Amino acid sequence: MNILLVEDELNLARAVKKILEQQGYYVDAVHDGLSAIDYAKGMEYQLIILDVMLPKLDGFEVLRILRKDGLNVPILMLTARSAVADKVTGLNSGADDYLTKPFDTEELLARVGALTRRRGEVIVEELKYEDLSLSVQSAVLSCGGESVQLSHKEFELLKCFLYNPTMTLTKETLILRAWGADSEATDNNVEVYISFLRKKLRYLRSRVAIRNIQKLGYRLEVEPC
Numbered sequence: 001m002n003i004l005l006v007e008d009e010l011n012l013a014r015a016v017k018k019i020l021e022q023q024g025y026y027v028d029a030v031h032d033g034l035s036a037i038d039y040a041k042g043m044e045y046q047l048i049i050l051d052v053m054l055p056k057l058d059g060f061e062v063l064r065i066l067r068k069d070g071l072n073v074p075i076l077m078l079t080a081r082s083a084v085a086d087k088v089t090g091l092n093s094g095a096d097d098y099l100t101k102p103f104d105t106e107e108l109l110a111r112v113g114a115l116t117r118r119r120g121e122v123i124v125e126e127l128k129y130e131d132l133s134l135s136v137q138s139a140v141l142s143c144g145g146e147s148v149q150l151s152h153k154e155f156e157l158l159k160c161f162l163y164n165p166t167m168t169l170t171k172e173t174l175i176l177r178a179w180g181a182d183s184e185a186t187d188n189n190v191e192v193y194i195s196f197l198r199k200k201l202r203y204l205r206s207r208v209a210i211r212n213i214q215k216l217g218y219r220l221e222v223e224p225c
Contacts, residue, residue: 001116002163004045005029006036006062007078008054012101016049019105020112024136026159028177033057040066042173043164045073047115050095052079060093067094074115078103127162130208130222132201134162143204150200153178153193161210161220170217194218 003020007013008031017027028043030036033054040048040062048066052059063075074096091098097111127134133142139155140147150158156178160169171190178193179185198210211221 001025001047002043002045003027003112004036004039004043004048006031006033006049006054006059007051008032009051016108019108023109025112026163029180030176031055033059033062036062037065039173040071040073041069043167047112048073048075049078049112050075052077060089063093063095076111076115127159129162129165129220131206132162132204132208134158141200141204143201143206146204148200148203151196154197154200157190157193158197161218165220168213168216168219173217 001024003025005013005017005020005027007016007029010031013029013031017029020027028039028045030039031054034056036048036050036054037057039045050059050062054062057065059077059079063077066073066075075094077095077098078101079098080101096115099108099111126136131143134140134150134155135142136159139150139152141150141158157174160174160177171187174190175183175185175187179189194210201208201210207223209221209223210218213219
């Protein structure tokens with residue numbers, strides 16, 4: 001399941017991301033309001049954890065914009081503010097729940113679980129697209145009777161494609177997903193690992209290929225039988 005975490009305190013963002021990933025969630029973390037809107041509109045998420053105090057655009061305004069644009073994904077407001085008026089503002093703006101910092105890990109996971117269960121969410125153990133099957137637990141990619149082991153970066157990149165098989169993904173998005181927001185990875189890193197993935201797809205004789213969309217990024221393409 002995909003979660004978007006919007007938190008400008010980098011240490012807290014890293015900690016929450018790690019906690020959620022240990023529970024089997026797939027987490028993108030961004031650190032300002034404008035990036036939150038870009039990612040929420042550009043990718044498919046089953047939950048957004050949204051801080052109120054953000055640079056560029058505060059969480060309340062992000063929430064209003066997303067709801068105005070028809071995005072109905074569950075949103076958990078995460079903030080140091082504890083005043084009743086702030087909670088009412090968030091809930092009236094379209095938030096589904098509200099958690100005040102500092103918080104216990106158990107309470108965070110309980111609220112995340114409650115919000116995702118309302119949508120009938122199931123933790124995915126295997127991602128499938130066309131003739132490909134990717135084990136989320138072992139990072140083994142299979143096609144027909146053949147299989148290959150993916151490296152960590154190959155796994156993270158391919159997961160991103162398989163979760164969004166019809167979308168063109170920018171190099172910036174792929175860097176964020178596979179290396180993280182604080183990484184010094186460049187476009188060249190993405191190109192190298194895309195090359196590795198293409199070789200493994202060819203080895204498996206898969207009909208799925210990773211196509212370069214000039215000046216935009218990459219997307220999956222299914223070759224005709």
